Structures are given as C-alpha cells and as structure tokens.
Amino acid sequence: MEVLLGITGKDFTLVAASNAAMRGVTILKAEDDKTRTLNSHTMMAYSGEAGDTVQFAEYIQANVQLYGMRNNANWQLSPPAVASFIRQELARSLRSRNAYHVNLLIGGFDTTTNKPHLYWLDHLASQASIPYAAHGYAQYYCLSILDKHHHPGISLEKGLELMRMCRDELVKRLPIDFKGLSVKVITAKGVQKIELETAT
Amino acid sequence: MSNPFSINGGAVVAMVGKDCVAIGCDLRLGMQALTVSNNFPKIFTYGDAYLGLTGLATDVTTMAELFRYKVNMYRLREERAIEPETMANLVSSSLYERRFGPYFVSPVIAGINQRTGKPFICGFDSIGCIDFAKDFIVSGTASDQLFGTCESLWEPDLEPEDLFETCSQALLNSVDRDALSGWGAHVYIITKDKVIKRLLKGRQD
Amino acid sequence: MADRYSFSLTTFSPSGKLVQIEYALNAVNQGVTALGIKATNGVVLATEKKSSNALTNPSSLEKIAYVTPDIGMVYSGMGPDFRVLVDRARKVSHTNYKRIYNEYPPTRILVQDVAKVMQEATQSGGVRPYGVSLLVAGWDEKPAGTGKGGPALYQVDPSGSYFPWKATAIGKSATSAKTFLEKRYSEGLELEDAIHIALLTLKETIEGEMSGETIEIGIVGPPADNLLGYEGVEHARGPRFRKLSPQEVDDYLTNL
Numbered sequence: 262m263e264v265l266l267g268i269t270g271k272d273f274t275l276v277a278a279s280n281a282a283m284r285g286v287t288i289l290k291a292e293d294d295k296t297r298t299l300n301s302h303t304m305m306a307y308s309g310e311a312g313d314t315v316q317f318a319e320y321i322q323a324n325v326q327l328y329g330m331r332n333n334a335n336w337q338l339s340p341p342a343v344a345s346f347i348r349q350e351l352a353r354s355l356r357s358r359n360a361y362h363v364n365l366l367i368g369g370f371d372t373t374t375n376k377p378h379l380y381w382l383d384h385l386a387s388q389a390s391i392p393y394a395a396h397g398y399a400q401y402y403c404l405s406i407l408d409k410h411h412h413p414g415i416s417l418e419k420g421l422e423l424m425r426m427c428r429d430e431l432v433k434r435l436p437i438d439f440k441g442l443s444v445k446v447i448t449a450k451g452v453q454k455i456e457l458e459t460a461t
Numbered sequence: 462m463s464n465p466f467s468i469n470g471g472a473v474v475a476m477v478g479k480d481c482v483a484i485g486c487d488l489r490l491g492m493q494a495l496t497v498s499n500n501f502p503k504i505f506t507y508g509d510a511y512l513g514l515t516g517l518a519t520d521v522t523t524m525a526e527l528f529r530y531k532v533n534m535y536r537l538r539e540e541r542a543i544e545p546e547t548m549a550n551l552v553s554s555s556l557y558e559r560r561f562g563p564y565f566v567s568p569v570i571a572g573i574n575q576r577t578g579k580p581f582i583c584g585f586d587s588i589g590c591i592d593f594a595k596d597f598i599v600s601g602t603a604s605d606q607l608f609g610t611c612e613s614l615w616e617p618d619l620e621p622e623d624l625f626e627t628c629s630q631a632l633l634n635s636v637d638r639d640a641l642s643g644w645g646a647h648v649y650i651i652t653k654d655k656v657i658k659r660l661l662k663g664r665q666d
Numbered sequence: 667m668a669d670r671y672s673f674s675l676t677t678f679s680p681s682g683k684l685v686q687i688e689y690a691l692n693a694v695n696q697g698v699t700a701l702g703i704k705a706t707n708g709v710v711l712a713t714e715k716k717s718s719n720a721l722t723n724p725s726s727l728e729k730i731a732y733v734t735p736d737i738g739m740v741y742s743g744m745g746p747d748f749r750v751l752v753d754r755a756r757k758v759s760h761t762n763y764k765r766i767y768n769e770y771p772p773t774r775i776l777v778q779d780v781a782k783v784m785q786e787a788t789q790s791g792g793v794r795p796y797g798v799s800l801l802v803a804g805w806d807e808k809p810a811g812t813g814k815g816g817p818a819l820y821q822v823d824p825s826g827s828y829f830p831w832k833a834t835a836i837g838k839s840a841t842s843a844k845t846f847l848e849k850r851y852s853e854g855l856e857l858e859d860a861i862h863i864a865l866l867t868l869k870e871t872i873e874g875e876m877s878g879e880t881i882e883i884g885i886v887g888p889p890a891d892n893l894l895g896y897e898g899v900e901h902a903r904g905p906r907f908r909k910l911s912p913q914e915v916d917d918y919l920t921n922l
Contacts, residue, residue, distance in 0.1 A: 352523050356562070381497060387469060387518035389490050389498035400495060538775065541809065550768035576808060 262437045263295065263308035265396040266403060266427055267366040269377040270415040274447045275424055276368035276379075277457075278306040279439035291440040298452050299325040300337045303369035304445060305347070308396055309384055310362035317354075317361045321347055340369025340378035344388065352386035360384075364396045370447045377447070395427075402434055403427040417446065425457060465517045465565035466587075468493065470641025471503050472601035473513035474632050475571040475582040476615060477594075478624035482580045484511050484571035485632045485648035487603075487663070490518055491641060499644035499665065503601075507532040508542030509572050511649055512552070515601030516566035516587070524566055527555065545572030545581040549591055556589030563587045567600040573653050597631075603642040606635035625650045625659070633663055676788045676795060686795055687788055690743075690824035693797035694836060697742035699871050700729070701835035701843055702801040703864055704819040708857035708887040708906075709803035711740045712864040713837075714872055715882050725912075730884035734759050734770040735905035736805045738884045742837030743798035743824075751796060755780050773804030773818035777828050785826025795824045799836040803886045805906045817886060833863075839871035846870050857887050865922055876919055878912025885910060 264279035282293035296306045297318045305321070307314045325346070329337050338346065344367045354361045367380040381394040393407040406426055415423075421444075428442050444455045470491045475484040490501035504513045505525045512528060514521040531551060535543050543551070549570050556564065564587060571582045583591050584598035592598065597615050599607035610631040619627055629648050636643035646661040676686040700713035713729050730740045731752040739755070741748040758779045763771040771779070780800065787795045800822040809815040821836060822828045833851045835843035850863045861883065865876070874880055884907065891897070891904035910918075 348522065349526075352519055355519065383492065385468075385517065385519045386522075387490065387492075387497075388522055389501060389518075391498050391500075394497075404495075538778075539772065544808075547767050547769065551766060554766045554768075 274368040281440035469518035472603035478619040483628035510548035513569035553589040603639035699837035705860040878915040
C-alpha cells in the first residue's frame with residue numbers, strides 16, 4: 262500500500278510519497294523517506310520490491326551526481342535527460358537475470374525553459390511524461406480526482422490543495438494507515454520539503 | 462492478461478494510395494484497464510521511413526531509440542537518408558538478432574522511396590518476419606477490428622486526401638471497439654514531396 | 667618480462683614517420699603493375715600475370731578477385747596478403763552489410779571497411795601492415811552520398827588511406843603508367859575505349875609477351891544476366907563485375 266503522487270502546475274512540480282515502510286500487513290517504520298534528490302532541480306520517488314528500491318535509487322542518484330561533478334556545476338542534466346537516463350538503466354536491467362522491481366516518479370523543473378516536468382515509470386521501464394501521476398492503489402483513487410480538478414496552469418496553492426484532497430481520499434479509503442505523505446516541491450529555487458497540514 | 466503485447470495497448474495502421482502512403486497510430490498508454498497517458502505516440506520518423514510500433518510500451522521506446530541510433534549512424538556512413546525498403550531489412554535483422562528473447566513489438570513501416578518514387582508499406586512479427594503488402598498493414602490490440610475496417614473501407618489508388626480519410630476512419634472506428642486503444646490519434650499522409658501530420662482528437666473515454 | 671608485452675611493429679620514428687608502412691609501400695612498388703580506368707558506363711581493372719616458372723599452369727593464377735556481384739579488386743604487392751584481404755572483404759560485405767540490410771554494400775562502404783582492416787594492421791600489436799595496394803572497382807545502384815551512383819574506382823594503400831580515381835596505376839611502373847593514362851584519358855570515355863586504353867598502357871610497361879594467358883582483365887559493366895545461372899525470375903539482375911576470359915582478352919589484343 263505504498264503511495265506515490267505527483268502533480269505539476271504553472272511553475273512547480275509536487276512529488277509526494279507515503280511515510281510507512283511496510284512488509285506484508287506490518288508497518289515497520291513510520292518515517293520512511295521514499296524519495297531521493299538527484300540534482301539541484303530533479304528528484305525521484307520510488308516504490309516496489311524492498312531491497313531493489315533503495316539500491317536502484319542510490320545508483321541513479323550517484324550517477325546523476327557524478328555527471329554533475331564531471332561537468333561544470335552550472336551544467337546539470339535536465340529533467341528530461343535524467344528521466345531518459347533512468348529509463349535506459351531500468352530497461353537494461355529488465356533484460357537481465359535479476360531485474361529491479363521499482364516504480365518511479367521523476368519530478369523536475371527545467372531552469373532553462375522554466376517548465377515543470379513529471380515522468381511516470383513503471384517496473385517495466387514504460388515511460389510517460391504527464392501532468393499528474395500516481396503509483397500503486399493511489400492510481401485508482403487519486404487519478405479520478407486529478408482528472409476532475411487539475412489544470413496545466415494551476416498555482417502552488419491549488420496544487421497543494423489537490424494534494425490534500427488526494428491524501429484525504431486515501432486516508433478515507435485505504436484499509437491500512439500509510440502514515441501520511443511527505444511532500445516535496447521543485448521550483449526554480451530547487452527542491453524543498455513542504456509540510457502538508459495534518460488530516461482533519 | 463499477462464500477454465506482453467496487450468499490457469499497454471495501442472494500434473497502428475498503414476495504407477497505400479496512388480503515389481502516397483498513410484500511417485496512423487492511437488495515443489493511449491495504459492496498464493491493463495487503467496489509462497496512464499493519452500499522449501503516447503507510436504509513430505517515429507527516420508528520414509524517408511516512418512516506423513509504427515505497437516506492443517509492450519517499454520520495448521516501443523527502446524526500439525524507437527535503438528533505430529534512432531542505427532539510422533543516424535547509417536546516415537553518417539552513407540551520407541544519404543535510409544530508404545524505406547532498406548529500413549525494413551534493418552528492422553527485420555535487428556528483431557531476429559533477439560530471436561530467443563524478443564522485443565514484444567509489432568512494427569509497421571510506411572514511406573515513399575525518394576529515388577524510385579514508389580510507395581512502400583510492410584509489417585513484421587516480433588522476431589522480424591516481414592509481411593509485404595500492396596494494400597494495408599495493421600498492428601496492435603485493435604488489429605482484429607482494423608482488419609475489418611480496412612477490408613471494408615480501403616480501395617486501390619486513393620488520392621492523398623481520400624487516403625487520409627480512409628485511414629483515419631479505419632483507425633478511429635477500430636479503436637472505439639477496443640478497450641486498450643484510442644484516446645486520440647496521429648495520422649501521417651506521405652507523398653513524394655510533402656508530408657502532412659494530423660492530430661485527431663478522437664473519443665476521450 | 668619482454669613476452670608480457672606485445673609491441674606494435676609500427677612504432678613512430680623520432681622524425682614522425684612509421685617506417686613499417688613505408689617498407690610496405692616499397693613492397694607495393696616492387697609489385698607487378700596493375701591499373702584501373704573508370705568509364706561513363708563501367709570500370710576496367712587490368713594487370714599482368716607473371717608466373718615465375720614455365721611449368722606452372724597460368725589458368726590457376728588469379729590476381730583479379732570477385733568481391734560482391736558489383737565489386738571486384740586487383741592488387742600490387744604481396745599475393746598472399748591480397749588473398750587474406752579478399753577473404754576479409756567478402757566476409758565483411760556480408761557481416762557488416764548484406765546480413766543487415768539484405769543488399770550489397772556500395773563501393774565506398776566496402777572500401778572503407780577494407781581500409782579499416784588495413785589501418786588496424788598499422789596500430790595493433792603483433793602484426794605487420796599488409797604489403798599490398800588495392801584497386802577496387804564497383805558500381806553503385808544508388809546515389810552514394812554526394813555522388814551520383816554509377817561506376818566507382820578506388821585505390822587503398824597499406825596505411826589504410828584510400829582515394830577515388832578516374833584512372834590510376836599501382837606497382838612497379840605506376841609512375842610511367844599514370845603519365846601514359848593522363849595522356850590517353852578523356853572525359854566521357856566508354857567502357858570499350860577504357861579496355862583498349864588499359865591494354866595500351868600495359869603494353870608500355872609489360873616485360874613479357876601479351877596474351878590472354880598473361881593479361882588479366884576484370885570489368886564492371888552492364889548486368890551480365892547470363893551469369894545468373896537461371897532465368898525467368900522477375901527483377902533478378904546478373905552481376906556487373908566479371909572477369910574477361912583469355913579468349914576475350916585475346917580478341918581485344920588482336921584489335922589493338
């Protein structure tokens with residue numbers, strides 16, 4: 262019952278992940294961070310097989326940061342380039358004997374074009390660039406809410422309001438407490454953590 | 462259900478007309494019954510050759526990128542664009558190279574040979590067997606429906622605009638009867654000295 | 667210790683020369699003269715066949731080789747090295763091209779592939795450069811790059827460099843043969859004229875007598891459908907490259 266959510270707006274990308282680390286029906290941890298910051302303006306959230314997720318995420322994080330070190334600090338991989346790289350690595354692993362079983366959302370903000378980016382990738386490395394996205398059971402509850410209320414040019418405030426609507430719906434419908442969402446926002450200023458006010 | 466060719470859904474059709482060809486695809490990307498994206502085109506251009514790819518979405522992207530690489534290298538080596546017939550043989554040999562671990566795609570090629578002026582279309586199975594056709598090629602989860610609409614609507618020697626209408630109607634009406642395809646379409650109409658790409662909105666449900 | 671490393675035989679001299687390549691060129695320049703002329707509708711390759719002993723069977727000696735149905739080549743220099751290169755040329759024309767695109771490579775692509783093989787022999791460990799220069803003649807059905815398609819004639823050297831020519835010669839009498847060709851070559855030359863000029867040029871430089879037994883000629887001309895081995899198949903086209911029989915060569919010689 263891991264939850265991943267992503268929403269883009271006029272000048273931001275929101276990425277949220279549930280805080281519960283679960284194994285079967287047992288909650289092992291209530292402050293699990295399922296996100297990694299890749300470079301100044303991109304991050305990813307992941308869910309899937311326990312060991313694979315962190316292993317893959319850190320491999321990607323290390324390589325994106327290595328790229329940053331090998332080049333000028335002002336010449337970082339753009340969000341589309343990061344997404345392409347991740348997809349290629351996941352697709353390569355798919356054809357190996359032990360494929361990573363990881364679902365991903367990649368959020369970013371392109372400072373050269375001032376455009377938000379959100380990529381959806383599943384464990385088969387199917388990639389889609391979309392305005393809002395979800396993984397797991399959250400897809401069935403949240404995509405319909407976002408279909409109704411999302412517009413491409415929404416403000417951050419509206420984005421957070423949509424995020425709250427999604428969270429509240431999940432809290433209401435999911436049978437297991439996923440211990441809330443930790444939300445991050447990517448804007449021209451970079452990646453920041455945002456506190457979503459607690460459920461009513 | 463777990464057939465790799467029908468996890469993500471999608472449809473492609475190509476048709477021959479009088480000194481022209483048309484190729485169209487839907488825009489849906491899904492996971493089983495859930496639609497993930499309504500902007501996932503399945504036609505990719507390589508010089509004079511147009512390649513449509515249906516099947517497993519990850520392999521669609523992988524193949525599109527692989528052929529981008531191969532065709533760019535070809536153009537640099539030969540200092541000329543690849544001809545559709547040559548592209549067909551390249552696709553065939555690339556797929557057969559993975560005979561015992563195939564990419565789960567059903568490619569379609571359409572194009573006009575700039576040297577001879579001849580229209581060309583063909584389709585493939587996932588291990589590279591070429592299906593040369595004089596009339597039309599269909600592929601994807603809506604292929605059964607496309608065979609039906611194409612058999613009824615297609616006729617020889619259609620002019621470009623009539624071919625566009627025939628191809629579009631065949632595609633649109635087929636994907637409406639397939640739960641895994643639809644959500645808009647791209648249609649290319651290709652003549653020797655002009656290519657028109659049209660976005661068809663289609664039913665969004 | 668020394669056997670733990672394999673040093674390239676071709677190592678730069680302090681003056682910046684690769685002397686092994688120059689030695690290879692020396693081998694070429696001692697070789698029997700070979701020449702090629704490009705015409706509007708074809709190409710001719712010609713060379714002298716010299717057997718070291720009168721007891722050898724001249725028909726068993728072949729110096730002009732078939733590579734693909736539209737491409738053939740001749741050499742000057744070391745015969746055994748040429749055989750190895752012909753083998754490789756035939757092989758790479760399939761592995762690098764026909765098995766991928768289901769068609770034979772254009773002349774320039776084949777020349778580049780063979781030139782690559784020769785270049786690698788100047789930079790790899792434990793090998794020596796090939797002691798041959800090649801003349802490659804071919805016909806391109808499709809316009810290749812900025813070219814128009816049609817006949818093509820290339821020279822490839824031991825260093826791996828290659829040049830397109832209208833007409834050229836390699837080997838012992840290359841210089842005098844090229845001077846002769848410069849005088850006799852004209853734009854708009856037809857294949858029959860080119861064969862004639864090829865024989866005249868050989869005549870200037872040849873040591874022995876000229877006959878169908880001692881002269882070898884390969885041509886790239888119109889498709890030879892009679893060499894297909896079958897008929898009645900639509901769109902089937904015979905090879906453009908073929909070697910002239912001793913009788914054909916004799917016929918040309920009598921008309922010289």
